[in-house]
Amino acid sequence: MKIQDCRSGQAVVQKESGKNATIRRIYGSSGEVELSFENGTTARIHVRLIEPSSEAADAEVDSGPQRPCPQCAAKMPVTATICPACGFAYGVKTPAPSRNWALILTSVVLIGAAAYAVWKYVLAGKGP
Ligand SMILES: [Zn+2]
Numbered sequence: 205m206k207i208q209d210c211r212s213g214q215a216v217v218q219k220e221s222g223k224n225a226t227i228r229r230i231y232g233s234s235g236e237v238e239l240s241f242e243n244g245t246t247a248r249i250h251v252r253l254i255e256p257s258s259e260a261a262d263a264e265v266d267s268g269p270q271r272p273c274p275q276c277a278a279k280m281p282v283t284a285t286i287c288p289a290c291g292f293a294y295g296v297k298t299p300a301p302s303r304n305w306a307l308i309l310t311s312v313v314l315i316g317a318a319a320y321a322v323w324k325y326v327l328a329g330k331g332p
Contacts, residue, residue, distance in 0.1 A: 207235050207251050208277055212289040215257040218249070224257060230289040232276030 205216070207230065214227045216239065228246060229238035238248045269282045278289035286293055 205251055205255050207232055207237075208272060208279060209256065210237050210251055210289070211278055216254040217257045218254055220253060225254070230276050230278050232273075232278065232290070 210216075210227055210230050212227055212230060216225055216227060216237075217223065218225055218239065218241075223241055225239035225241045225247075227237050228240045231237065231248070234250075235252075236248050236250050237254065238246055239254070240246050270279045271282050272278065273280050273287040273289060273292055275292040276287065276290040278287060280287050280289070
């Protein structure tokens with residue numbers, strides 16, 4: 205199978221041994237995946253050496269539009285913000301600078317208002 209078809213948690217079969225395994229990690233750059241076998245052992249092998257298990261075909265009903273992860277090329281739903289394979293945060297917007305400016309501006313206004321109140325109070329108290 206192809207690395208693009210691999211997904212974390214997907215049930216696969218190792219062609220050589222016929223063993224069932226689950227994909228734990230996907231190494232998109234090397235085309236390898238880390239498999240977790242039913243007996244608890246793990247192995248890192250090339251995706252050529254595995255194929256999707258028949259059970260996975262049934263489970264693959266989560267249709268809907270998908271896109272490849274920009275980091276590991278694993279398929280992920282377009283609605284997902286975090287890649288299920290590598291954890292890449294997709295489309296997460298960094299806080300807009302204007303928000304920080306609004307915070308600073310609010311602080312300045314509050315501090316200014318407080319300073320003005322103190323100044324006015326002190327001035328009134330020390331008035332001639
Ligand atoms: Zn990814």
